[in-house]
Structures are given as C-alpha cells and as structure tokens.
Amino acid sequence: MKGPFPIHSIPSQPWKNQAGTTRQIASGQGWRVSVAAVGADAPFSVFRNTRRQSIVIEGDGIQLRCGDRSVELLPHVVSGYAGDIEWQGHLRGRPATVLNVICEKDVAEAEIFVGRAVEVCADRQGAIVALPICCSxxxxxxxxxxxVASRGTAFVCDDREFMACHAVAEWTTGIGYIIAVRLTPATNGAQGD
Structure with missing residues (x-):
C-alpha cells in the first residue's frame, strides 16, 4: 500500500514526445497510471502495442484526431483508444488535466470506476489506484x-487488497467523485481494438 500522497509531490516528467508533461502515479507489469497537464494543442505520445484510457479531471476536454478517426476526451467520462496511433490533441477550451491509464496489450488490462462510492478489489498480481476529484x-x-485522502492526492494498494471508497463533497463546490483504476494481468483475447 502507498498513500495517500499528494500528486503535486511527484516530479513532473516530459512526455515521450516532449510536447507536454506528466506525473506518474504508479506503474507495474505492463501498465502505467499518470496525470498529464495539457496546456495547448499537441500531439499525444505514441506507445506501441498499447491500449489507453483517459478521463479529463480538469478542463473542458480534448478531441484526438488522426486522419478520419477521432476520440473525445471529456470531463468525468472514461474514453478508450489505441495507444499506437499518432493522435493530435485539440483542446475544447481551457487547459486540461487528464488521468491516463496505459496498458500493454496481452500483458495488462485496466477497469476504471467513476462515482461517489466505489468498492473494488485488487486481483492477484494487480493493483488499485484511487483519486478523489474535487472532494476528499x-x-x-x-x-x-x-x-481520509484529501483532494489532490492518490492512493495505491495491491496484493488482492479490498478497498471501499466514498467521496466527501467539499462545501464550496458540493460536487466530487472518485476515480478508481483496477489493474490486472491480461486475460486471453483482452485489450484488442
């Protein structure tokens, strides 16, 4: 178990393509969970043989385009897309902060839960990453x-540990939710496009 710990205490790293920065929250066998700050339109890094899932946690959203393909990354919505495509990111308004989950196909898979109350159990050789968004x-x-994990923190647990989380809304906003990511070894046929 690790956490809760402040996300801002994680050193910022340049994107693989040098077009932005990210903070890696946790990583394991064939997976990575990070938070990226997207301040301008920019290409997304290409990660060969991967499946990505993203959720905008601050900002108006991002449209990813490559030729005639497009994917919308929206606030509070999990979007899945291929990691080995050269996506061009276009902000939908103000700068965005995005939670990114990258899994190598046939190695790892992720299931993302979003809500005010989340109960999830880590699988054998798996992990859970949980973040309170706009709440504790x-x-x-x-x-x-x-x-209690406060706003702006992350929590990581593993080895089949069960975790029940409940959002506690802040009185100033009245909103808040939890993102919990369960990461597991891939099963046969998982993670295909």
Missing part, C-alpha cells in the same frame, strides 16, 4: 485500516 475520500481497506 474516506477509505477502508480489508485489513481494517481506514482514513
């Missing part, structure tokens, strides 16, 4: 450990 998050682990 109370959590309870199978071991009985309980606590």
């Amino acid at each position: 998050m109370s959590y309870v682990l199978e071991s009985g450990e309980a606590g």
Whole structure:
C-alpha cells in the first residue's frame, strides 16, 4: 500500500514526445497510471502495442484526431483508444488535466470506476489506484485500516487488497467523485481494438 500522497509531490516528467508533461502515479507489469497537464494543442505520445484510457479531471476536454478517426476526451467520462496511433490533441477550451491509464496489450488490462462510492478489489498480481476529484475520500481497506485522502492526492494498494471508497463533497463546490483504476494481468483475447 502507498498513500495517500499528494500528486503535486511527484516530479513532473516530459512526455515521450516532449510536447507536454506528466506525473506518474504508479506503474507495474505492463501498465502505467499518470496525470498529464495539457496546456495547448499537441500531439499525444505514441506507445506501441498499447491500449489507453483517459478521463479529463480538469478542463473542458480534448478531441484526438488522426486522419478520419477521432476520440473525445471529456470531463468525468472514461474514453478508450489505441495507444499506437499518432493522435493530435485539440483542446475544447481551457487547459486540461487528464488521468491516463496505459496498458500493454496481452500483458495488462485496466477497469476504471467513476462515482461517489466505489468498492473494488485488487486481483492477484494487480493493483488499485484511487483519486478523489474535487472532494476528499474516506477509505477502508480489508485489513481494517481506514482514513481520509484529501483532494489532490492518490492512493495505491495491491496484493488482492479490498478497498471501499466514498467521496466527501467539499462545501464550496458540493460536487466530487472518485476515480478508481483496477489493474490486472491480461486475460486471453483482452485489450484488442
């Protein structure tokens, strides 16, 4: 288990294509979870033989285009797309912060849960990454450990540990939700496009 820890304490790294920056929250066998700051239209990095899932956690959204293909990355909505396509990102308004989950095909897969209350269990050799968005998050682990993760933090647990999370809305906004990512080894035929 790791966390909760402030995301801003993670050193910012340049994108693979040098067009932006990201903060890697966690990584494992064939997967990576990170938060990227997108301040302008830019190409997205290409990761061969991967499947990506993204959710805009701040900002108006991003449209990804490549030829006649397009994918909309929207606030609070999980979007899946191929990682080995040369996507051009176009902001839908103000700068965006995006949670990105990248999994190597046939190695790892991810399931993303979004809501005010989330209960998820890590699989054998898997992990869970949870983030409170615009709120704090109370959590309870199978071991009985309980606590509160504040806005702007991340929480990582693994080894089949069960985690129940509940969003606690901040009085100034009245909104808030949790993103929990369950990462597991790939099953046969998983992660195809």
